[in-house]
Amino acid sequence: MATVVEPRIAPVKNDNLWYASDSMPPDMAPSGPIAEMWDKHRFEMKLVNPSNRRKFTILVVGSGLAGGAAAATLGEQGYNVKCFCYQDSPRRAHSIAAQGGINAAKNYRNDGDSIYRLFYDTVKGGDFRARESNVYRLAEVSVNIIDQCVAAGVPFAREYGGLLDTRSFGGAQVARTFYARGQTGQQLLLGVYQGLCRQIDRGMVKMYPRTEMLDVVLVDGVARGIITRDMVTGAVEAHAGDAVVLCTGGYGNVYYLSTYARGSNATAIWRAYKRGALFGNPCFVQIHPTCIPVKGEYQSKLTLMSESVRNDGRVWVPKKVGDNRPPGQIPEDERDYYLERMYPSFGNLAPRDIASRAAKRVCDEGRGVGPGGLGVYLDLADSIKRLGKKVIEERYGNLMEMYEQITGENPYEVPIRIFPAVHYTMGGLWVDYNLMSNIPGLFVGGEANFSDHGANRLGASALMQGLSDGYFVLPSTVPDYIASTKFKPVTTDDPAFKEALNETNVRVKRMLSIQGEKTVDDIYRELGQVMWEFCGMGRNDADLRTGLARIPKLREEFWQNVRVPGEGAELNQQLEKAGRVADFLELGELMFIDALHRTESCGAHFREESQYPDGEAKRDDENFRYVAAWEYNGADKPVLHKENLDFEYVHLAVRSYK
Amino acid sequence: MNLTLKVWRQKNAQDAGRFETYTTSEADPEMSFMEMLDIVNQDIIRKGGDPIAFDHDCREGICGTCGVVINGVPHGGHGTTTCQLYMRHFKDGETITIEPWRARPFPVLKDLIVDRAALDRIIVAGGYISASTGSAPDANGILVPKPDSDAAMNYAVCIGCGACVAACPNGSAMLFTAAKVAHLNLLPQGQPERYTRTANMVAQMDKEGFGGCTNHGECTAVCPAHIDMSAIARLNRDLLAATLKGVA
Secondary structure, X not given: OOOOOOOOOOOXXXXXXXXXXXXXXXXXXXXXXXXXXXXXXHHHOOOOOOOOHHHOEEEEEOOOHHHHHHHHHHHHHOOEEEEEOOOOOHHHOHHHHOOOOEEOOOOOOOOOOOHHHHHHHHHHHOOOOOOHHHHHHHHHHHHHHHHHHHHOOOOOOEOOOOOEOEEOOOXXXXXXXXXXXXXXXXXXXXXXXXXXXXXXXXXXXXXXXXXXXXXXXXXXXXXXXXXXXXXXXXXXXXEEOOEXXXXXXXXXXXXXXXXXXXXXXXXXXXXXXXXXXXXXXOOOEEEEEEEOOOOOOOOOOOOEOOHHHHHOOEEEEEOOOOOOOXXXXXXXXXXXXXXXXXXXOOHHHOOHHHHHHHHHHHHHOOOOOOHHHOOEEEEOHHHHHHHOHHHHHHHHHHHHHHHHHHHOOOOOOOOEEEEEEEEEEOOEEOOOOOOEOOOOOEEEOHHHEOOOOOOOOOOOOHHHHHHHHHHHHHHHHHHXXXXXXXXXXXXXXXXXXXXXXXXXXXXXXXXXXXXXXXXXXXXXXXXXXXXXXXXXXXEOHHHHHHHHHHHHHHHHHHHHHEEOOOOOOOOOHHHHHHHHHHHHHHHHHHHHHHHHHOOOOEOOEOEOOOEOOOOOEXXXXXXXXXXXXXXXXXXOOOEEEEEEOOOOOOOOOOOOOO | OOEEEEEEXXXXXXXXXXXXXXXXXXXXXXXXXXXXXXXXXXXXXXXXOOOOOOOOOOOOOOOOOOOOEEOOEEOOOOOOOHHHOEHXXXXXXXXXXXXXXXOOOOOXXXXXXXXXXXXXXXXXXOOOOOOOOOOOOOHHHOOOOHHHHHHHHHHHOOOOOOHHHHHOOOOEOHHHHHHHHHHXXXXXXXXXXXXXXXXXXXXXXXXXXXXXXXXXXXHHHHOOOOOOOHHHHHHHHHHHHHHHOOOO
C-alpha cells in the first residue's frame, strides 16, 4: 500500500509559478531482477477469500479497454462492481476509435522480437521518461492480452493457414502489431464490452450508463466513493465503495480540436487532483502525425488516418517553396520524401513525435500542401502499383472510405493529405507500481494514468496498456489493497459525502445562474487556440508565458459571462459541456506550468531552446530525469514533487532513428 | 448555404413533442451534419432558447452514438453515420426534416435522443463468449480459417447505432442481433455456446418489444457498417437448429 505524500518540508519558491518539494511517495516496485518482478509481486500480494469478495464494492469509472476489462475481470472474481460511463452504452467508450493495432511480444514472425525488445523499444520510444518496472510488466503481459482477446472472439486478421497476421508500426523494426482491419480498437472494445455484458448478466457488475462522475469522495484521506450526475434526470448522487478505479481516458480535448470523442474529458482525474492526487507530466501530449487537415472554423473534430497507412504510404512535400501544382503534376525528382531522407533507417515509420515535428518543419518552410499550406502528402501510389488496389483495400478499406467522405477526394487516385493533431496524453494521474495514486484506494488505469509511455507513446501501445491495466494489473493489485486494508464501514450518510454532494450542487447551480453573453463553445474554442498556439508542437519560454497569462482571463470570462441554458434537473448537454470546460480551464494552466518548468526537450515535449544544431530534440538527463508529479495547493501555486527515474536495464542514450 | 430545418422537439419522455422550424445561412458544403447542427444550436443559445439535444460523440463514424432520421431516412441515406454525412449532399435552399429514431423499444429521452439500452440487454442475454480472464490458450493454438475470420469480421463491425431498427417497418432488431450471432457463431471459440446464445438473444429481442423480420431489407440499406442480410439467414438457421436441439 502506498503512503500519502508527506507534509511538505519548507517549500522553496521557484520562478514564482510553483513550489518545489523533496518528498515523493515510493513507487512500490518490487526489488530484484526486472524479469522476475511481476511474478514475485503476484506471489507476495495478499488474496481475498472467494466467499468474502462479494462483501467489497469496487467503483470503476469508465468503460473503455482499461475500465471495461477491469470491471469485467473484478466482477468475474466475485467482487461487487459498479461501473459508470458517460456514454449511453459501455460499448461506445473512445477506445473504440483506435484504428491500427495492438502490440504484443509474441514473436510469431520469428523476426527477433521478445519481451525484452518490446520493453526496450517502449522505454526508448518514451524518451526515457517512464518507469522501467512498469514498462517491463507491460511487455510481459502483452502476450497474455492477445490470447485473452482471441479467446473472447476478437476477429484479428489472419493468414491463409489460420494463424494470426501481424504488421509493423511506427518506432519498431519488428512486425509485432496485431490488427483487425482498420478497426482494432473497436474489435478489442467490443470484446471487452461482451465480457462486461456477461458479468452484468451474472449480476456481478451493475452498469450506470449516461452517468458522469463529478467528484471523488475521501473519508479520512482514503478514497471511499464518488459523486455522479445522472445525465438524463440531472440527479446528483453519491456512491460509496471500498476502492475507486478511474479509467476515464486522456485530456487532449483541452485543445478543443483533437481526435478525441467530443465527450472525452478530464473531469474525473481533475477532481481527483483537486482532492490531493498527484498529476504526472501534464505537458506530455502526443500530436499524431497522420490526421486529416483542418478545413474550417466551424470544425468540431479532427480525424485520424491510422499510422499503419505509413507502412504502405510515402510522406512527401514539394521540394520547391510555394509549389502549388496538383500532386500528380509534380515529377518524382521535385518531391522531397523528407522522412526517408532525414531518417533513412526508420523512414516513413519514424516515431510519432518525430514525424509530427518534421511535418511542422516542412510546413513552416512554406512547403506544406492543401488549404492554408497546413498539410503533407501521404502517397499510396507506389504500394498500389506494387500490391494492387485490392490488397490496399483489404488493409485500409474503411479508412479510405472515411477519408473520401470527409474530404470528397478519392485516396486511390490523389495522395492523402495529412497534418498533425492532438491525439493522446501521456500525462495523467501519478500512480505507483500497483497503479494506485498517492490517495489510498484510488487506482488509475489506461490513458488516465501517467505511466508507461514516458514522453512519447509508440503506435499500437495504447490498446496494449489499456488492456494490460484492465485485464491483468488492476485485477491483481486492487484485491491486494482490499485484502491488506482494514475498512471502516462507510455509507453515503457520512459527512464527507454530504459535503461533496453539496459542493457539486452549488457548482452546478452557479454555472446555470451566470446567464452571460458567451456560449460555452465560444470560451472553449478560445482556450483551444491558446493551448495549440502556445503549448503545441514546439514550445518556448516566451510563448508559454504568453499562453499561461491568458488562461486566468479566460477562466474569469467563463465564470462571469458564460451562458448555460436550461436547468440542472433535466437532460442538459450544455451544462455537461460547461462543467468539462470549467475543468479544462484549470488543467490548461497546469500544463503550461509543467511545460515551462521542463526546459529540456523530450519525446513529444519539444522546447525550442533545447535542440541540436540539426533540429533534433535535446534531452537533459542531468536535470530532468524525473516524473514531474504536481500537487494541488488550493488557490496557491501548485507543488512540484519529483520521482527520479533510474535506468538499470535500458541505457540512457540519445534517441536516434536515423 | 441557406437551409430550413424542421426538427423534432420533445422536452422529455412524457412530452408529446412537435416539429419546430429553424433556419441557418451559415451552413457550408464541407461541414458535417453535426457541425451544421452545432451552428444552429449556437444561434439558439445566443437568442436565449433551448438548444436541440442530439446524441453524438466520436464524430468519426465508429462509436455508434449518433443517429437521426433525415428526410425520412435513418442517417440520411449516404451509407454513413449521421456524423460522417457532409453537407455537400444537400442543396442550397433545401428544407431538411430531422427526427429521432422511431421504435417502441427506443423511448425518446429528449428531442433527437432516444434510449437504446434495449440493444445492450440483447447482448447481455448472450452476445458474448464466456472466456474468463487468464484462462486463454495461446492465441495461435486456435486456428481460424481466413474466410471464416473475414466473414466474422464483416459482421463484427456493427456499431450498434440502431439505424436498422429505425428503418424497419416492423421495428425489428434482427440485423443488430444477427450481426452479433453471426460474428460469434462463425468462430471456433463461439461454438460451445452457439445455440443457447442464439436462442437467448432472440428471446430477449422479443421481450424488448422489437418486431419480427419480414425480409424488407430496409435495415441493410441504411446500415453504416454495411452489414448484409446474410447475417439474418445465419441467425435463422442457428435458431432453427436450436429449436430442434430443444435449446430454444
